[in-house]
Amino acid sequence: xxxxxxxxxxxxxxxxPEKGPSASDADDAEKTTGEQPKxxxxxxxxxxxxxxxxxxxxxxxxxxxxxxVLLAIAIVPPGIALVRAGLAxxxxxxxxxxxxxxxxxxxxxxxxRDVAAASASLDTFREALRGVGFWRDVPGIGTxxxxxxxxxxAGVGTLDSASELLQVASVVVDALRGGSEAAxxxxxxxxxPTRSFNDLSKEEKRDLLRKLDAQLPRLRLxxxxxxxxxxxxxxxxxxxxxxxxxxxLAPFAAVIPMLQRSLTEAIPLIEVLVPMAxxxxxxxxxxxxxxxxxxxxxGGFIGTIGFMTWDAGDQPTxxxxxxxxxxxxxxxxxxxxxxxxxxxxxGSTNWFLRDANWSPDFPTSAEKVLDFxxxxxxxxxxxxxxxxxxxxxxxxxGFFESLLRLTGPIEVDGETxxxxxxxxxxxxxxxxxxxxxxxxxxKRKEVVSKIGDAIRARMFALPASRWPExxxxxxxxxxxxxxxxxSQDADLQQLFDRRGWSGxxxxxxxxxxxxxxANLAALKTDGAMEKRVRYEVDATESSRPIRATVTxxxxxxxxxxxxxxxxxxxxxxxxxxxxxxxxxSSKGAMKDDLNKTGNRVIPGTVxxxxxxxxxxxxxxxSVEPGATGELSFTYRLPPDIxxxxxxxxxxxxxxxxxxxxDMELTLDxxxxxxxxxxxxSEEEERWGDARYQVETDSLVDRTFVxxx
Numbered sequence: 001x002x003x004x005x006x007x008x009x010x011x012x013x014x015x016x017p018e019k020g021p022s023a024s025d026a027d028d029a030e031k032t033t034g035e036q037p038k039x040x041x042x043x044x045x046x047x048x049x050x051x052x053x054x055x056x057x058x059x060x061x062x063x064x065x066x067x068x069v070l071l072a073i074a075i076v077p078p079g080i081a082l083v084r085a086g087l088a089x090x091x092x093x094x095x096x097x098x099x100x101x102x103x104x105x106x107x108x109x110x111x112x113r114d115v116a117a118a119s120a121s122l123d124t125f126r127e128a129l130r131g132v133g134f135w136r137d138v139p140g141i142g143t144x145x146x147x148x149x150x151x152x153x154a155g156v157g158t159l160d161s162a163s164e165l166l167q168v169a170s171v172v173v174d175a176l177r178g179g180s181e182a183a184x185x186x187x188x189x190x191x192x193p194t195r196s197f198n199d200l201s202k203e204e205k206r207d208l209l210r211k212l213d214a215q216l217p218r219l220r221l222x223x224x225x226x227x228x229x230x231x232x233x234x235x236x237x238x239x240x241x242x243x244x245x246x247x248x249l250a251p252f253a254a255v256i257p258m259l260q261r262s263l264t265e266a267i268p269l270i271e272v273l274v275p276m277a278x279x280x281x282x283x284x285x286x287x288x289x290x291x292x293x294x295x296x297x298x299g300g301f302i303g304t305i306g307f308m309t310w311d312a313g314d315q316p317t318x319x320x321x322x323x324x325x326x327x328x329x330x331x332x333x334x335x336x337x338x339x340x341x342x343x344x345x346x347g348s349t350n351w352f353l354r355d356a357n358w359s360p361d362f363p364t365s366a367e368k369v370l371d372f373x374x375x376x377x378x379x380x381x382x383x384x385x386x387x388x389x390x391x392x393x394x395x396x397x398g399f400f401e402s403l404l405r406l407t408g409p410i411e412v413d414g415e416t417x418x419x420x421x422x423x424x425x426x427x428x429x430x431x432x433x434x435x436x437x438x439x440x441x442x443k444r445k446e447v448v449s450k451i452g453d454a455i456r457a458r459m460f461a462l463p464a465s466r467w468p469e470x471x472x473x474x475x476x477x478x479x480x481x482x483x484x485x486x487s488q489d490a491d492l493q494q495l496f497d498r499r500g501w502s503g504x505x506x507x508x509x510x511x512x513x514x515x516x517x518a519n520l521a522a523l524k525t526d527g528a529m530e531k532r533v534r535y536e537v538d539a540t541e542s543s544r545p546i547r548a549t550v551t552x553x554x555x556x557x558x559x560x561x562x563x564x565x566x567x568x569x570x571x572x573x574x575x576x577x578x579x580x581x582x583x584x585s586s587k588g589a590m591k592d593d594l595n596k597t598g599n600r601v602i603p604g605t606v607x608x609x610x611x612x613x614x615x616x617x618x619x620x621x622s623v624e625p626g627a628t629g630e631l632s633f634t635y636r637l638p639p640d641i642x643x644x645x646x647x648x649x650x651x652x653x654x655x656x657x658x659x660x661x662d663m664e665l666t667l668d669x670x671x672x673x674x675x676x677x678x679x680x681s682e683e684e685e686r687w688g689d690a691r692y693q694v695e696t697d698s699l700v701d702r703t704f705v706x707x708x
Contacts, residue, residue, distance in 0.1 A: 088121045088122065088124040088125035088128060089121070089122075089125050091117070091118075091121040091124075092118040092121035092122050092125065095114045095115070095117040095118035095121060096114070096115075096118050098110075098114045099111045099114035099115050099118065102114060195463065195464055196460060196461050196462055196463055196464065197459075197460045197461075197462075197467075198460045198461055200313070202312070202313070202314045205277075205312055205313030205314060206279065206312035206313060208313065209274050209277055209279035209312055209313055210279065210280075212270050212273070212274055213270075213274045213279065213280075215270070216267070216270060216271065216274075219263065219266065219267050219270070220267060222263060223260075223263045223264070223267060227260070265475070268495060268498070268499050269471060269475070271495055272492070272495050272496070272499075275489070275492055276310065276391070276492075277310050277312065277313045278309070278310035278311040278312050278313065278314070279312045279313070280312075282309055282310065282311040282312075283309070283310050283390070283391060284307075284308075284309050284317075284387045284388065284389045284390060284391070285306075285307070285308040285309070285310070285389055285391045285392070285393055286305065286306070286307060286369070286370060286373055286389035286391070286392050286393070287305070287306035287307070287308060287320075287392075287393045287394075287395060288302045288304070288305055288306070288323075288357075288369065288392070288393070288394045288395070289302075289303060289304040289305075289306070289320070289395055289448065290302055290303075290357070290394050290395065290396055290658070290659060291303050291397070291427075291524070292396050292397055292398070292526065292527075292659035292660070292661075293397075293423075293427070293524035293525075293526045293527035293565075294519045294522070294523070294524050294525075294526060295517050295518070295519045295526045295571075295657070295659055295660060296355070296357050296358070296518055296519065296659075297357060297358050297359060297360045297365070297516050297517075297518050297574070297657070298357030298358065298359055298360060298361075298362055298365035298366075298394070298484075298503070298658060299357055299362075299365075299394050299396060299481075299484065299657075299658035299659045300396060300397075300658075300659045301354070301519070302323050302353065302354050302355075302356070302357060302369070303322070303323055303354070303430070303445075304320050304321070304322065304323060304445055304448050305320065305321055305322075305323050305326060305353070305373065306318075306319060306320040306321070306449075306452070307319055307321075307389065308393075309387065315456075317387075318452065318453070318456065319449055320445065320448045320449040320452055321445065321449075322442070322444065322445040323353055323354045324354070325442060326353055326373065326376050326377060326380075327352040327353055327354055327376065329379075329380050330376050330379045330380060331350070331352075333379060334350060334352065334376060334379065335350065336350060336351035336352070336372070337351060338350065338351035338355065339351070339358050341518065341520070341572040341618070341620070342355060342358070342520070344620075345520045345521075345570065345572055345592070345620055346520045346521055352372065352376075353369065353372040353373055353376055356368045356369045356372045357369060357394070358518075359611075359612075360505060360514060360516045360574075360576070360612075360657060360658075361503070361504055361505040361612050362394070362484045362486060362502055362503030362504060362658065363486050363493070363502055363503070363504055364612075366392040366394070366484075366486030367486070367488075369392055370389060370390075370392050370486075370488070373389070374388055374389075390487060390488040390489060391485070391486065391487040391488070391489070391492075392485070392486045392487075393483065393484070393485055394483070394484040394658070395482070395483055396481070396482040396483070396658065396659045397422075397423045397482075398477070398480065398482040398661055399477045399482040399483055400422055400423070400455070401419045401422055401423065402419070402473050402476070402477060402482070403455055403459070403473065404417065404418055404419040404422055404455070405419040406459075406462075406466075406469060406470070406473055407455060407458035407459060407462070408458070410451065410454040410455060410458060411454075412447060412450045412451050412454055413447065413450065415429070417451060426447070426448070426451065427524065427565070428564075429444075429447050430444055430445050430447065430448070431564040431565070432563070432564050434447075478499070478500075478501040479500070479501075479700055480661065480699055480700055481503055481656060481658040481659070481700075482658075482661075483501075484501070484502065484503045484658055485501055485502060486502060500701070503658055505576070505612040505613070505614070505655065506653060506655065506701075507613055508578070508651070508653045509640065509644075510578075510641060510644060510650070510651030510652065510653065511537070511548075511578060511637060511641055511650065511651060511652040511653070512576065512577060512578050512614065512652070512653050512655075513535055513550065513575070513576070513577060513652065513653075513654050513655075514575070514576040514614075514654070514655040514656075514657065515533055515550070515552065515573065515574075515575055515576075515657065515663070516573065516574045516575070516576065516657050517531075517571045517572075517573050517657065517660070518571055518572045518573070518574075519569075519570065519571055520570050520571065520572055520620075521570055522567055522568065522569050522570040522571070523562070523564065523565055523566060523567045524564075524565045524566065525556065525558060525565075525566050525567055525568070525569045526569075527565070527566075528556060528557045528558040528566050528625075529554055529555065529556060529557070529569055529623075530554065530555040530557060531552070531553075531554050531660070531662070531663040531664070532552070532553045532554070532663070532664045532665075532666070533550065533551070533552055533553075533663060533664065533665050533666070534549075534550070534551040534553070534665075534666045534668065535548070535549070535550055535551075535652075535665070535666070535667050535668070535669075536548065536549045536551075536668045536669070536670075537637070537668075537669040537670065538670050539642070539645055539650075539669070539670065539671050539672060540670050540671065540672045540690070541672060542642070542645075542646070542672055545582075545636040545637065545639070545642065546636065546637040546641060546642055546645075547584070547634065547635075547636060547637075548577070548581075548634070548635055548636070548637050549632060549633070549634045549635075550575050550577075550632060550633050551630060551631075551632040552573065552588075552630065552631045552632070553628065553629075553630050554569065554623050554628070554629050554630075554631075555623070555627075555628045555629075556568070556569050556623040556624060556625050556626060556627055556628075556629075557626075558625040558626070559625065559626065560625050560626075561625060566625065567625070568593055568594070568595070568622055568623065568624045568625060569622060569623040569624075569629075570593050570620075570622050571620070571621060571622075572618060572619070572620050573618065573619060573620075573621065573631060574609075574616050574617065574618040575616065575617045575618075575633055576611070576612070576614040576615075576616050576655075577614060577615050577616075577617070577635060577637075578614065578615065578637060578638050578640075578641065579610070579613055579614055579615050579638070580615065580638030580639075580640070581615040581635045581636060581637055581638055582635055582636040582638075583606065583608050583615075583617060583633070583635050584634045584635050584636060585633075585634045586606045586617070586619060586631075586632060586633050586634070587630070587631070587632045588619070588621055588629065588630050588631035588632060589603060589604035589605065589606055589619035589620065589621060589631065590602065590603065590604045590619075590620055590621045590622055591603065591604040591620070592604075592620065592622070593622035594622065594624065604619055604620050604621070605619070606618065606619045606633070607619065615635075617633045617635070619631060619633075645671065645708070648707055648708045649705065649706070649707050649708070650669070650671065650705070650706045650708075651703065651704070651705050652667070652669075652703070652704040652705075653701070653702075653703050654701065654702045654703070654704070655701045656698040656699070656700065656701055657698070660698050661697075661698060661699055662697065662698065662699075663697065663698035664695065664696075664697060664698075665695070665696050665697065665698060665702075666693075666694075666695050667692060667693065667694050667695075667696075667704065668691070668692075668693050669691065669692040669693075669706070670690065670691050671690045671691070671692070671706070671708065672690060673690055673708045674688065674689060674690050674708065675687075675689070675690060675691075675692060675706050675707070675708060676707050676708055677706070677707045678692055678704075678705070678706045678707075679703075679704070679705045679706075680694060680696070680702075680704065682694055692704075692706050
């Protein structure tokens with residue numbers, strides 16, 4: 001019977017099951033094919049797997065979609081934020097490179113725009129990082145993001161300080177903008193890079209100083225911002241920054257310490273430069289050329305005195321004169337008792353301006369020099385000076401040699417003076433040449449004023465692009481005490497002291513050493529002396545006081561006695577050590593030189609004094625041409641230094657004598673325990689023991705620190 005198709009309207013939902021194959025059929029199939037028959041799910045003993053419910057099938061796409069949406073929310077916005085941050089960092093880097101180019105080309109305004117653009121890019125960088133959401137709290141990733149934010153914060157602080165510095169630079173550039181006399185040299189930026197100080201009118205100089213003075217508060221604020229920026233930058237974990245971001249922020253790593261150094265140097269220079277240039281009030285200077293070949297405690301012998309006035313950058317007065325033109329006219333009426341060594345070894349019965357720099361503390365000597373100059377001058381004038389100097393400048397030969405290296409040789413009265421032979425030729429002219437040329441004795445040092453005028457003209461003619469070289473040269477000379485400054489203006493003097501430019505004897509709570517020579521009737525023999533100082537400390541036994549020995553070994557390289565320059569060396573030498581030191585013994589002190597004692601060495605006495613908050617040992621000694629002499633002092637250091645050793649530290653402050661630039665210093669310090677660290681460091685092969693051995697020079701003041 002034919003089967004009838006079911007009617008879905010009348011038939012049941014489930015159709016009758018079809019008849020499956022029989023067991024015999026399965027056996028036949030196995031025999032025929034050799035294959036096992038496939039199990040029938042409808043006849044298998046295993047329960048059938050239920051299909052996914054229809055409702056579950058509807059939810060699954062929504063679950064997938066929701067997961068995708070959540071992942072997109074978690075990843076896409078932070079990803080976009082990071083892309084924005086990366087682009088902003090690259091933009092900041094590009095702007096900084098452009099600023100660097102524009103600064104080199106003296107286009108300060110363009111550089112300021114570049115810095116502003118870089119700062120804006122960093123603001124964008126920080127804003128973009130705020131869009132990363134919860135990723136800030138994810139370990140590892142969050143650390144990286146916070147490091148980026150700290151780096152950006154340091155960068156913004158740096159750029160704020162850079163903007164202030166550029167503002168000051170723009171003030172200087174504005175002062176150099178072309179006038180009619182410089183129009184031909186004006187570049188596309190409106191600045192004449194070849195314009196010099198001489199090109200500025202008196203009004204332009206005053207305006208420049210006024211603007212620099214007005215910028216100081218902003219610069220001080222910029223310095224504070226820079227300190228904060230450096231602190232932020234040092235907190236950034238540099239090793240954890242991703243390479244692309246680290247490369248983008250690399251300019252900040254380079255510019256932050258450089259900018260901090262520039263601010264540190266620029267602020268005190270401007271603080272000093274503005275008032276010293278005579279703004280807002282004129283300033284009157286007394287100057288001394290101190291001859292270091294005839295050393296005196298406060299520098300070289302004062303052979304030449306100068307007078308100078310600065311009035312808002314203009315210099316209406318600049319002249320030099322022989323010191324004897326001030327001393328000699330009052331010799332019959334001037335009455336000042338000289339220091340005892342000047343009486344004993346120089347035969348002085350009166351104390352004049354030329355010998356006034358007897359104290360190694362320059363402010364003390366400077367005050368005496370100013371006092372003697374004013375009073376001796378007013379004796380001659382029989383009335384008050386029209387313009388009394390309130391600031392004293394002492395200049396050593398090394399400074400002029402550096403100036404001539406900068407300006408090149410100069411020619412005066414047919415003679416060429418260079419950095420290599422300047423002082424030798426000048427010394428010959430004022431000691432011998434004037435007589436051979438028939439120049440009156442009172443005019444023998446007019447050549448000094450001519451040389452000063454020639455050097456000053458060269459300096460003022462240097463283009464603005466070389467002004468930084470002048471500042472570097474002057475700063476170096478101040479650090480080396482080739483220039484010393486003292487002012488009766490207390491605020492200005494405080495600035496000099498703070499920078500270490502005043503030659504003041506420093507107070508210290510550790511060990512201290514200064515060797516102070518005074519050439520007494522030895523002509524210019526300091527120029528032929530090789531000077532070595534050896535300082536030994538024995539602190540190996542904590543149960544006994546610390547012993548110290550200072551040994552001076554001086555060689556007189558002169559080949560004989562010269563008419564005007566070299567002879568036997570005669571010095572009253574003082575050694576300044578910590579207050580409370582106890583003198584033990586000395587070797588080498590002499591009663592006088594061999595010529596005065598019948599060619600026999602007669603031992604002299606050692607003076608023990610107290611001066612400038614120090615204990616002082618003083619003695620006379622002499623060294624013949626071609627010979628080597630030795631003078632030593634042995635003493636106990638005060639207990640305070642031993643206490644500091646117990647606490648694990650030793651400190652020695654060594655102050656150079658002004659004018660003595662080539663003295664060799666050797667330290668040989670023995671302690672009872674191994675040294676953990678030392679500044680400056682010994683040579684590496686000397687590390688790891690209880691002995692500190694270093695060799696150095698007297699070019700600048702030095703501090704030595706060891707810890708245990």
